[in-house]
Amino acid sequence: MKSVIDNATILSDRESDRNAFRKAVEETAEAILESFDDESAFSGRSPHEVRERIGSLPFLSETGDGWDRMMESVRNIILPDMLRTWSPSYMPHLHSPALIESIASELIITAFNSSMDSWDQGPAATEIEVRTIKELCRLFGYPEEADGVFTSGGSQSNISACIVLRDRFLSKCHGWDAKKNGLPPDFRKLRLYVSELSHFSFEKAAHLMGLGYESVIRLPVDTKCRIDIAEAERIISKDKADGYEPFMIAATIGTTDFGSIDDISRLRDIADSNGMYLHADAAYGSGAILSSYSGRLGNLSLADTITIDFHKMFLLPISCSVLLVKDATLLDSFMLHADYLNREEDEEEGYINLVGKSMQTTRRFDALKVYMSFRMRGRDGFRSIMDTSIGNAEYFYHRIQNDSAFYAPIEPELSSVVFALEGGDERNRHIRKALLKDGIVIGQTVFQGRVMLKFTLLNPHLTHEHIDELIRRMKTI
Numbered sequence: 461m462k463s464v465i466d467n468a469t470i471l472s473d474r475e476s477d478r479n480a481f482r483k484a485v486e487e488t489a490e491a492i493l494e495s496f497d498d499e500s501a502f503s504g505r506s507p508h509e510v511r512e513r514i515g516s517l518p519f520l521s522e523t524g525d526g527w528d529r530m531m532e533s534v535r536n537i538i539l540p541d542m543l544r545t546w547s548p549s550y551m552p553h554l555h556s557p558a559l560i561e562s563i564a565s566e567l568i569i570t571a572f573n574s575s576m577d578s579w580d581q582g583p584a585a586t587e588i589e590v591r592t593i594k595e596l597c598r599l600f601g602y603p604e605e606a607d608g609v610f611t612s613g614g615s616q617s618n619i620s621a622c623i624v625l626r627d628r629f630l631s632k633c634h635g636w637d638a639k640k641n642g643l644p645p646d647f648r649k650l651r652l653y654v655s656e657l658s659h660f661s662f663e664k665a666a667h668l669m670g671l672g673y674e675s676v677i678r679l680p681v682d683t684k685c686r687i688d689i690a691e692a693e694r695i696i697s698k699d700k701a702d703g704y705e706p707f708m709i710a711a712t713i714g715t716t717d718f719g720s721i722d723d724i725s726r727l728r729d730i731a732d733s734n735g736m737y738l739h740a741d742a743a744y745g746s747g748a749i750l751s752s753y754s755g756r757l758g759n760l761s762l763a764d765t766i767t768i769d770f771h772k773m774f775l776l777p778i779s780c781s782v783l784l785v786k787d788a789t790l791l792d793s794f795m796l797h798a799d800y801l802n803r804e805e806d807e808e809e810g811y812i813n814l815v816g817k818s819m820q821t822t823r824r825f826d827a828l829k830v831y832m833s834f835r836m837r838g839r840d841g842f843r844s845i846m847d848t849s850i851g852n853a854e855y856f857y858h859r860i861q862n863d864s865a866f867y868a869p870i871e872p873e874l875s876s877v878v879f880a881l882e883g884g885d886e887r888n889r890h891i892r893k894a895l896l897k898d899g900i901v902i903g904q905t906v907f908q909g910r911v912m913l914k915f916t917l918l919n920p921h922l923t924h925e926h927i928d929e930l931i932r933r934m935k936t937i
């Protein structure tokens with residue numbers, strides 16, 4: 461028998477479409493809930509087994525298999541091997557479970573399918589994004605003339621920051637219009653400085669900007685994994701003396717592995733004394749602004765631009781990120797007018813077309829997730845989530861500090877702990893794989909040439925008992 465969903469195409473005001481929508485949502489929610497009955501993160505199937513099961517699925521048939529048969533495959537083959545981000549046994553990456561209300565936000569976002577390029581494609585959506593950006597500027601201490609834009613993630617926020625700061629540097633210091641003329645003849649002199657532990661999106665940015673990886677100078681870090689300020693000063697001075705043009709420095713506010721936090725005020729001083737711009741990559745650490753530990757971040761408003769990821773510590777679904785700029789005109793780098801989309805005459809009448817602030821054209825209404833979750837939980841709700849996460853990292857670190865079976869080189873400032881068990885690289889690799897087969901997913905990285913394991917503790921359900929049990933299991937493998 462056919463489902464009512466088979467007779468529908470799109471959501472509309474017709475009674476039959478409303479019923480189909482309701483049924484599709486209800487049955488999907490039920491299928492998700494039925495796909496797990498314990499707190500494990502993963503089925504434990506090998507890549508080969510998962511590939512074989514997925515390979516067995518029909519794809520595009522001539523007549524279509526219909527909702528029920530399609531959902532049978534989703535229920536039986538796809539959902540059981542999905543990674544369950546909400547599991548307390550999932551802790552390898554900066555990849556979080558989603559807050560319940562934000563799953564509802566996603567439903568609204570998709571049902572209306574607003575696009576953020578022009579006001580007529582998302583009237584309420586545009587106004588919510590504008591309002592949310594304004595509130596975020598306040599939260600991070602930016603002045604009234606600041607602005608920002610939602611992006612697809614920390615990478616796009618960082619890349620956008622590099623572009624706008626490069627453009628501003630060239631225009632201010634050389635009267636060069638990079639939008640119109642591209643790179644100046646002596647572009648090989650331009651350099652951007654980041655921590656040796658910064659995210660690789662800065663290399664991507666350098667490539668995309670036509671500067672190449674060699675324009676990215678990775679600065680050494682101190683014993684707490686923060687940019688070594690004296691070394692940064694020395695390297696930048698030497699580069700200037702050698703004729704290079706340092707145009708920006710990026711502080712990492714929460715490095716990907718250790719969560720270490722660069723000293724933003726010392727980096728501001730370096731930027732000022734060398735005529736450079738300062739970016740804060742707070743993709744990871746930005747969530748701590750709502751925690752009891754916000755003082756650890758330093759004064760982020762000292763940066764000219766800030767990357768904030770909501771799909772990390774804030775527990776909002778992928779994708780959800782923002783680039784804030786202290787001076788709204790920085791975003792002019794992305795301004796172009798098209799007759800079909802964002803006519804200047806409409807903008808004069810008060811229609812806001814956000815396309816001019818972004819490297820994207822069609823863009824998701826991700827701001828709704830921030831609005832709905834902030835509104836519902838308030839500062840207290842988020843403080844409790846962030847404090848649990850950072851508190852769990854502290855608990856785990858102190859437990860293993862006092863255990864001779866473990867080695868943990870850096871005390872955590874956010875929610876990640878990098879550690880190893882004594883016994884060498886092979887033992888640590890083996891422990892991670894053995895846990896994966898049991899549905900427990902932890903991270904692995906390299907520090908000072910040594911294979912290390914990593915816990916990224918973003919899950920608010922994670923308890924000290926879970927952590928104790930994990931310590932016990934790792935030791936018995």
Ligand SMILES: Cc1ncc(COP(=O)(O)O)c(C=O)c1O
Nearest residue numbers: 554613614615659714715716743
């Ligand atoms: C410090 C930092 N910056 C930027 C990024 C990139 O963010 P996204 O994965 O959202 O592009 C990450 C990702 O983990 C990160 O840890």
